[in-house]
Amino acid sequence: MKTILALREAECAWVRDAFPCVHPLLLPICNKPFIEFLIDFAILVGSPAVRILGDGELDAVERYCENGSRWGIDISYANMQTGDSVETMLGKNRRFCDKERVMMVSGFSFVRYDKRRDYKSLAGSMPEGEWVAGPGGSITLFGAPEKPEAQAADAPLSLMALDGMASYYRASMEALETGADRYVLPGYGGEPGCAIGRNVVMSKSVEIRKPVSIGNNVQLLGDAIIGPSAIIGSNVIIDRESTVESSIVFDNTYIGEQLEVIGRIASGNRLSDPVSGVAVTMEDPHLLSGIRKSEALGALPRKIVHALGALILIVLLAVPFLVVSTLLRLGGGWRSATGDYLSGKSGETISLGKVEPDAANALDTIASTLSLDRYPWLFRVLTAELALIGSTPLPAETQHPNAPANALAYRPGVFSYAEAEQWPATGGDAAIVERYHLVHSGPISDIGLVVKAFVNRPHEKTTP
Amino acid sequence: MSSIITLTLPGDPLFTEVARQTTTSVASLLTGENRSASDETQFIHDFELAISEAFTNSVKYAGEHDTPPTVTLTFEIEKRRLTVSLLDANSPFSIDTPAPDIESYPENGYGLWIIRKVMDCVTYRREGNSNIISMSKTL
Amino acid sequence: MIITETSANGIVIVALEGRLDALSAPKLRGSPPVADPKTAVVLDLEKVDFMDSSGLGAIVGAAREKGDPACGIVLSCMNNKVRRTFETTNAQRLFHIFDDTSAAVDFAATRQIART
Known part of the structure; x- marks a missing residue:
C-alpha cells in the first residue's frame, strides 16, 4: 500500500492570506504541522x-x-x-x-482517526473505491485489495474540511481536546491534557487550566492564566496578568500585559476572531502604552546610563582593541563590511x-x-544613534520579515537583549525577547543585561 | 578558519563545467552540525546551479575586447559558510531582476533570479572596470 | 549531452543524457521533433544529471512554439535536482510531469487523439 497526498493551492489559498509566513501544508494544528497528521495516518495504514x-511550490x-x-518511510x-x-494524477505517478494498492488522500481536510485502531487491515481489505469523502476532500483506494475482506473492526474515520479560520480553529480545538489518545501530539506531558515543549519558563504564579499545548522556548510571566483550551506555539511570551483561553497563539508572538485573549487566534501582531473572521492588526497597543510610560519617565536617565556604560567600556577596551585589531588587520583577519541599518527614528538609517x-x-x-567587533559601535551610543542594549540592528535595504510594526518596538543597540538572554538569535525568535525587554527593562536592569550579553556572546558564536 | 581559493578561467562556455565541478568539490568540503545528508546535497547543488548561471552570464555578456575575456572565481571557505565571487570585465549590470513571467514562456532571463532564489545573500559591486558578484550561503 | 529519439504509440520520445546547460541547450532546441510545432514529444529527463536556466529556457521556449504547449512537450522522470530548477522559476506549472515515460506516452497519445 502506498499513499499519495494531493493538495491544490486553491483549496488552501485562505491560509496564504491569513498566515502568510506558513506554507498551508505546514499550518500548525495543536503545535503539529498539518502534513504530519496525514503522514501519521499513512503510516497507520501501513x-x-x-x-x-x-x-504549487x-x-x-x-x-x-x-x-x-x-x-522511517520514504517521502517523495x-x-x-x-x-x-x-x-491523470495516478498516471503521473505510475x-x-x-x-500496488494506493490510498489517495486529496483535499485540504483534517482527517479524524484514532491511532489505537487497526487501519492497516481495514485499508488492505476494503474494496476499491471511495473510503470516506467530505465537502473538502476524500480518501480513495485504488487497486485490488491486498487480502480478502475480513471482519476488521470498524474504525472511526471522517474528514473535516479546512476551508477557513473557523474550521481551522475547530479542528485545532478538537485535536487538543481529544488529545494524545487519538493523535500523536508533540510536547512532554506529565499528565493528560497538558503537553509542554522544551525550554518553557513559567512563573510560580502562572495558572494552567487543562487542556493546553505549549511549544518550545516559551515564557509565561507572573499571574498569567493559560487555558482551558489554549494552544501556544514556540518562541512565545505571555506577559504578566494576561489570560489566554480557548485560543491559538502562533509561533513568535508576544502577548502583552493584562490582555485577555479569549476565543481568538493570535499570530504576530494580528488578532483574529475565528468565528466572524474579523482580524485586527495591532499596532502593538499593549506595547505602546508600556513604552510611552518608560519613554516619559525613563528616556533621559536611560540615555545617560547607556552613555556612561558605553564610556566605561570604551575606556576599558581601548588598549585591547587597538592591539588586537591592529594585529588582526595586519594578518588580514579583520574584515569589515559597512551596511545601512534601520535607525530608531522611523524612516532614517544609520550605517554601521x-x-x-x-x-x-x-x-x-x-x-x-x-x-x-562591536567596539566602534560604542561611540554611536555617545552620539545617541544607538542604545547600549536594545534590538538587533535590522538591515535597511531588505524588506525584513521582522521589521518592527512601529518604531516604538525597535531600538537598535550595540548589544541586543536576545544576546543577553541567549535566545535563539534567528528571525522572529529574537524579535520577541527584544520586544519584551524594550517594555520591561529600566536603566539599571539594562546594565545587568549588558553584562549578560557581554558574557554570553562568545558562547553563542561557538555554538551557533 | 577561513581559506581562500582563486581560479581564473577563460571566458568560454567550454569552461562552465570546470567552474561547476570546482564549485561542487569546494562546496562538499563544508559540513554542518546537525545537518542531514540531504541538506548537504542540496547545499552543493544550489552552488552548482548558481555558479553555472553566473558563469554563463559572464561568458554571454563578454563583449569584444583586444584580449580574450576571463572570469575569476574566488572561493571563501568558512566553517559553515561558502562565498563564491565572480569577477569579469563586462559592462555593469543590475542584480535586481524581476521574477520571470513564466506564463509567457520566456526563454531567457532566469539566471539572476535563480541565483537570488537559491543563495542566502547575493551582492553586486563595481570596482574599476570590473563586475564582482558575490554569492554566499550557510549550511 | 546525448539526445536519443525513439517512438512509441505514435509519440516521439526524446531522451536526454548528461548536462543540459548553455553549451548543450541549442542542440536540444534544434532537434527536429522538439522544434517542429506539430509533433508531440515526451522528453525523458531521467539521465539529465544537471540542468540550469539555459536548459530550462530551451524546454520552455520549445513548448511555447508547440500548438498546444502543455501537451506538446510532456516531461518524464525528472530527478530532484532538475525538479528544483523547475520549481525555483515556477516552470513546473507549465508542464505535465510524469514519473514514468510509458505513462507520459499514454497521456500524450490520448491528448493527440482528442485533438484530431
Missing part, C-alpha cells in the same frame, strides 16, 4: 512510501519533511496541474504506484561597520571574547 503531490514542505527518514514529491483528473572575526586562533578568540 504505507512505506508517501508521495506529496501539489500544483512544495519547497518549504520538502525542507521540512525531507525524505521521510525521520518517520511531484507536481500536478490544477485541472488534473484522478486518472512508477511510484508500481501496481560589521566585523566578523573567526574564532580560530588566540587573537580572534580574544577579539570575540571581548566583543571587540
Whole structure:
C-alpha cells in the first residue's frame, strides 16, 4: 500500500492570506504541522512510501519533511496541474504506484482517526473505491485489495474540511481536546491534557487550566492564566496578568500585559476572531502604552546610563582593541563590511561597520571574547544613534520579515537583549525577547543585561 | 578558519563545467552540525546551479575586447559558510531582476533570479572596470 | 549531452543524457521533433544529471512554439535536482510531469487523439 497526498493551492489559498509566513501544508494544528497528521495516518495504514503531490511550490514542505527518514518511510514529491483528473494524477505517478494498492488522500481536510485502531487491515481489505469523502476532500483506494475482506473492526474515520479560520480553529480545538489518545501530539506531558515543549519558563504564579499545548522556548510571566483550551506555539511570551483561553497563539508572538485573549487566534501582531473572521492588526497597543510610560519617565536617565556604560567600556577596551585589531588587520583577519541599518527614528538609517572575526586562533578568540567587533559601535551610543542594549540592528535595504510594526518596538543597540538572554538569535525568535525587554527593562536592569550579553556572546558564536 | 581559493578561467562556455565541478568539490568540503545528508546535497547543488548561471552570464555578456575575456572565481571557505565571487570585465549590470513571467514562456532571463532564489545573500559591486558578484550561503 | 529519439504509440520520445546547460541547450532546441510545432514529444529527463536556466529556457521556449504547449512537450522522470530548477522559476506549472515515460506516452497519445 502506498499513499499519495494531493493538495491544490486553491483549496488552501485562505491560509496564504491569513498566515502568510506558513506554507498551508505546514499550518500548525495543536503545535503539529498539518502534513504530519496525514503522514501519521499513512503510516497507520501501513504505507512505506508517501508521495506529496501539489500544483504549487512544495519547497518549504520538502525542507521540512525531507525524505521521510525521520518517520522511517520514504517521502517523495511531484507536481500536478490544477485541472488534473484522478486518472491523470495516478498516471503521473505510475512508477511510484508500481501496481500496488494506493490510498489517495486529496483535499485540504483534517482527517479524524484514532491511532489505537487497526487501519492497516481495514485499508488492505476494503474494496476499491471511495473510503470516506467530505465537502473538502476524500480518501480513495485504488487497486485490488491486498487480502480478502475480513471482519476488521470498524474504525472511526471522517474528514473535516479546512476551508477557513473557523474550521481551522475547530479542528485545532478538537485535536487538543481529544488529545494524545487519538493523535500523536508533540510536547512532554506529565499528565493528560497538558503537553509542554522544551525550554518553557513559567512563573510560580502562572495558572494552567487543562487542556493546553505549549511549544518550545516559551515564557509565561507572573499571574498569567493559560487555558482551558489554549494552544501556544514556540518562541512565545505571555506577559504578566494576561489570560489566554480557548485560543491559538502562533509561533513568535508576544502577548502583552493584562490582555485577555479569549476565543481568538493570535499570530504576530494580528488578532483574529475565528468565528466572524474579523482580524485586527495591532499596532502593538499593549506595547505602546508600556513604552510611552518608560519613554516619559525613563528616556533621559536611560540615555545617560547607556552613555556612561558605553564610556566605561570604551575606556576599558581601548588598549585591547587597538592591539588586537591592529594585529588582526595586519594578518588580514579583520574584515569589515559597512551596511545601512534601520535607525530608531522611523524612516532614517544609520550605517554601521560589521566585523566578523573567526574564532580560530588566540587573537580572534580574544577579539570575540571581548566583543571587540562591536567596539566602534560604542561611540554611536555617545552620539545617541544607538542604545547600549536594545534590538538587533535590522538591515535597511531588505524588506525584513521582522521589521518592527512601529518604531516604538525597535531600538537598535550595540548589544541586543536576545544576546543577553541567549535566545535563539534567528528571525522572529529574537524579535520577541527584544520586544519584551524594550517594555520591561529600566536603566539599571539594562546594565545587568549588558553584562549578560557581554558574557554570553562568545558562547553563542561557538555554538551557533 | 577561513581559506581562500582563486581560479581564473577563460571566458568560454567550454569552461562552465570546470567552474561547476570546482564549485561542487569546494562546496562538499563544508559540513554542518546537525545537518542531514540531504541538506548537504542540496547545499552543493544550489552552488552548482548558481555558479553555472553566473558563469554563463559572464561568458554571454563578454563583449569584444583586444584580449580574450576571463572570469575569476574566488572561493571563501568558512566553517559553515561558502562565498563564491565572480569577477569579469563586462559592462555593469543590475542584480535586481524581476521574477520571470513564466506564463509567457520566456526563454531567457532566469539566471539572476535563480541565483537570488537559491543563495542566502547575493551582492553586486563595481570596482574599476570590473563586475564582482558575490554569492554566499550557510549550511 | 546525448539526445536519443525513439517512438512509441505514435509519440516521439526524446531522451536526454548528461548536462543540459548553455553549451548543450541549442542542440536540444534544434532537434527536429522538439522544434517542429506539430509533433508531440515526451522528453525523458531521467539521465539529465544537471540542468540550469539555459536548459530550462530551451524546454520552455520549445513548448511555447508547440500548438498546444502543455501537451506538446510532456516531461518524464525528472530527478530532484532538475525538479528544483523547475520549481525555483515556477516552470513546473507549465508542464505535465510524469514519473514514468510509458505513462507520459499514454497521456500524450490520448491528448493527440482528442485533438484530431
